[in-house]
């Protein structure tokens with residue numbers, strides 16, 4: 031770690047931020063802290079600090095950096111309170127760091143590989159952050175616990191299991207705190223799990239309430255009247271096939287109205303003919319649901335994709351604001367979900383105010399403002415053969431937080447463009463297999479990503495006016511998997527990109543004013559805060575996440591375990607330097623056993639197993655530069671069938687995140703082996719795969 035703490039002498043420009051008046055959510059922005067993952071209450075990812083501004087930003091420099099050994103994918107937005115930074119790493123470890131010096135104060139490791147180890151395979155490891163209140167730091171762990179940690183010394187105070195042992199759920203989202211409670215959602219929609227969020231008391235961990243987001247079996251009774259209403263929108267035996275709707279990211283507390291807004295996920299299975307044979311909207315999939323903060327009772331919902339069928343999710347971050355619309359000031363919430371529309375909703379009533387496309391969006395023509403429903407394109411549910419449309423399940427915008435500046439009235443969206451081709455899985459429609467740990471993601475549909483125009487696979491930063499629903503400006507990036515954004519009253523927007531550059535733009539016109547080479551791709555969102563009158567900007571740098579299924583376009587030479595993962599902090603006039611960092615490397619050094627004869631049929635079978643079980647972490651076709659696991663074409667452990675089999679059937683690498691596959695038969699392991707051997711030969715230019723082998727994927731998180 032290198033550091034260089036700037037002195038207070040540079041504080042000449044420190045001025046108006048303390049005097050900043052009420053922001054658009056009716057909250058006094060006097061706070062110099064960044065108290066929650068979304069920043070101030072209302073989660074605008076916006077700060078009233080303005081010491082760093084278009085006049086001074088050229089002097090912004092690195093104050094310190096902290097290497098985070100053992101980390102790979104870093105998605106968390108840190109929290110900062112009174113000079114301490116709190117954040118989580120990929121395996122739900124929590125760090126507390128002195129925000130001025132960069133000194134690690136404590137680290138809490140929940141040892142997630144010891145809990146439900148079989149479930150390691152459900153998801154690449156990520157965690158989007160912590161909540162701090164009541165002297166405690168709260169984290170949801172990938173294995174499904176919610177843990178309260180002492181903010182001073184990092185010791186666990188209480189721990190509750192929020193998903194059952196046999197469920198196909200995990201946790202990747204940040205908990206949110208409000209009044210005397212903490213709330214957490216979970217993942218599992220792609221695996222058909224029944225979604226819910228649970229609130230616990232801060233002090234004890236005792237459960238206060240649980241709100242289910244989709245109905246269970248009516249024969250078991252409904253937990254809430256809202257579930258009876260929701261059940262009327264489902265058909266067939268949905269509780270057997272799976273539902274989905276996971277709230278894996280955004281939950282926001284509204285202080286004005288004392289309620290929570292929950293962003294829900296996609297269906298599971300995706301294919302609506304199997305999930306919902308008689309039709310119906312399938313509430314509350316792909317919705318924002320408002321519930322009472324004290325009781326968890328339903329208030330209203332708005333559904334973006336009735337009878338969802340394409341892995342679209344309304345899980346992206348939700349910002350609360352007041353906006354002048356049609357001459358009246360209204361309490362609104364805004365979201366830019368994966369389906370590509372930007373939604374502004376009245377948060378008192380849940381009524382849609384407006385929705386417009388932010389990019390290439392062809393699944394629907396428009397959203398009918400009277401009914402709130404989309405006017406969908408023909409054959410969009412792939413009922414009459416394959417269909418190609420935009421956007422792909424990555425969305426025009428995924429979990430990377432957007433920000434909103436009440437000063438400019440603009441939202442800053444980390445946007446993407448990519449198409450998807452959808453097709454019925456015919457075998458599945460005839461006899462759908464259940465979701466099991468061995469095969470959790472049975473979707474009923476075959477998805478391929480489509481790059482058809484020159485902007486497919488690219489990203490941009492979009493400045494969007496939510497009132498006029500128009501784009502103000504745009505900055506383009508060559509790749510699509512980039513970082514979240516931060517807006518400040520200093521009229522700056524900060525964003526890191528997948529190439530490893532951390533940028534600052536003028537919030538009014540998008541002119542780039544400053545950038546820094548972080549030497550590793552960035553996907554997390556930055557924050558800003560002030561300690562002793564000095565404004566800082568902090569950011570986690572750790573490329574990865576949902577890059578496995580997207581490895582065709584997300585490979586950028588950031589090899590597994592090559593570039594150190596880091597927390598960076600910047601201030602004006604600071605001049606620290608990053609430690610030496612290995613450069614990007616797109617080369618592959620495949621290993622091969624030339625004597626081995628490939629069994630082509632096994633390779634084809636292995637491709638399917640690989641697509642279901644390994645691609646999420648190791649990348650498509652075992653080509654995995656930039657994904658959260660090693661490139662298997664280079665793995666010497668995969669050259670000999672016996673050692674490969676041993677590795678899969680034992681827990682040997684679990685501590686580093688490699689799941690156990692002891693439920694695979696020797697034949698299946700051989701099939702996988704043959705497939706990886708074929709991939710290495712292809713990379714060596716010594717052959718080609720037997721045929722095109724589509725892989726269905728479920729990116730998110």
Ligand code: HEC
Pocket residue numbers: 150151152153154155640643644645646647648658659660661662664665666667668674677678683686687688689691702
């Ligand atoms: C949840 C993510 C994840 C999934 C799913 C996953 N792996 Fe891994 N795998 C890892 C990680 C992380 C490592 C590296 C562990 C380490 O650094 O020790 C690894 C290591 C390996 C290695 C050793 C690589 C080497 O360089 O020696 C092999 C072989 C392997 N995995 C095969 C597979 C196969 C086959 C599948 C599918 C059946 C699979 N993995 C599924 C995360 C995953």
